[in-house]
Amino acid sequence: MLLAVVSSWIMIHSREIQLNGIIPDLIKVLWEILQVRVLVLVSLFLQVILILCGNRRKYIANRGLQLVVWLTYQLAGWVATYALGILSKDSKNSLIQPNLIIWAPFLLLHLGGPDTIIAYSFEDNELWLRHLFGLISQLIVAAPVIKISWNVDNLSYVTIPLMVAGIIKYGERTWSLWLGSSKKFEESILPPPNPGPNYAYFSYDLAEKLDEGYKVRLMVESTPVSFYHSPIVIANERIQDAFFLHHGFYLFTIFEFLFADLVLSIQDHHNSQHFFQSIPWNDAFKVIEVELGLMYDKLYTKARATYTCLGIFLKCVSFFCTLFAFVSFYYMMINKDYDKTITLVLFLGAIFF
Structure with a gap:
């Protein structure tokens, strides 16, 4: 079909194409x-590469892999933004095709990242604040494209749920970056402030007891608070590396x-010194590996936002919105003149990744 469109366009404009410029045209x-x-x-x-290789550098110290992940990370946002800009430009000039309208929410999903x-x-x-501004600006860019779907038969049943899923995914990324920022990270691990004993009340109570004739004697008691984390093997053979996971999570705090x-x-x-002196050196490195893996997930992935009640709820909403859009597209528009192959591939990527 695509070759027929190209050939027909060339036949119509064949007189306008000069011989010396036929290849560039x-x-x-x-x-x-x-x-x-x-x-x-x-x-x-690019999203598939990030999904497959995004966290591989946590396990593999390879400069080639780091270069691939870095280039993909930089290009992914640029390509999605550029494509969304083209769709927005065509929608303002009334040149956009109905089948291309569906792809705008997919680009928002891609901007959310894996x-x-x-x-x-x-x-x-x-840079979480910059990503928040990017979310708002991309919504403004995508709004004219989504608005056109209201004038196309049943197309809004596909674009609106996908738009909701795209906003959630992009918002999750901004939320995760905010949680990983230095200020918020420090606030999350600090315990609540402890004001200590109320010396004013203590002095008032002491003076009151003395005035009443009580014999009061001040005593200072010292209670040992040190607690050594004993490296006891967890008796659960069904969990692989349970010993390292348990103690790695404890020491991660x-x-x-x-x-x-x-x-x-x-x-x-x-506590940490006593623990590492009590186990073999190879077990110590495995525990440290668990600690570093947890820290990587906390700083460079969506783990902190995902493994919360709100995060799980948003994941469910995003998944069911995407699934509803896929069912709507399959039953309402599968027989229409759309780029069905590309759209179905995009749906598979949005549902399974």
Whole structure:
């Protein structure tokens, strides 16, 4: 079908194409027809790479892998933004085709990024406010495209649920970056402030007892509070590496203070020191591996936002909105003149990834 469209266009405009410029003009025509389709597929391909390789650098120290993830991370946002801008421009000029309207919400989903990577470096978390502004600006860009769907038969049943899913996914990314910022990260691990004993009330009560004739004697009691985390093996053979997971998670609550530039307490210092002196060196490195993995998930993925009641609820809403849009597209528009193959591939990517 695409080749027939291209050939018919060339036949109609054959007199306008000069012989010395036929190749550049042909490339230009092909690009005008295919640019949105190519960009949407490239955007999906970049998302697949981020899903598969986004967290691999947590396990593999390879410069080639780091380069691939970095390039993909940088290109993914640019390609989706550029494609969404083309759709918005065509919608303002009334040149957009109905089948291309469906792809705008998919680009918002792509801008939300996969759960495996939201930041490449710790400094990216500090840019959460920029991503919030990006969410608002991209919604403004996508609004004219979505508005057209109201004038196309039953198309709003596809675009509106996808738009909701795209907003949720983009919002999750901004939320996760905010939680991973240095200020919020430090606030999340600090315990509630302890004002200490009320000395004013203590002095008043002491003076009152003395005035009443009581014999009062001040005593200072020192109670040892040190607690050593004993490396006891968990008796659950069904869980692989249960020992390392258990103790790694416990020590992670101490370990994360170092990333926030906070000082460890004497108790935490003695607990960790006693633990690592009590186990073999190879087990110690495995426990540290668990700690570093948890820290990576906390700073560079959507784990902190996902594993909450609100995060699970938003995941469910996003999934069912995407599923509803897919069912609506399949039963209402599968027999219409749309790019069904590309749209179905985009739906598969949105549902399973």
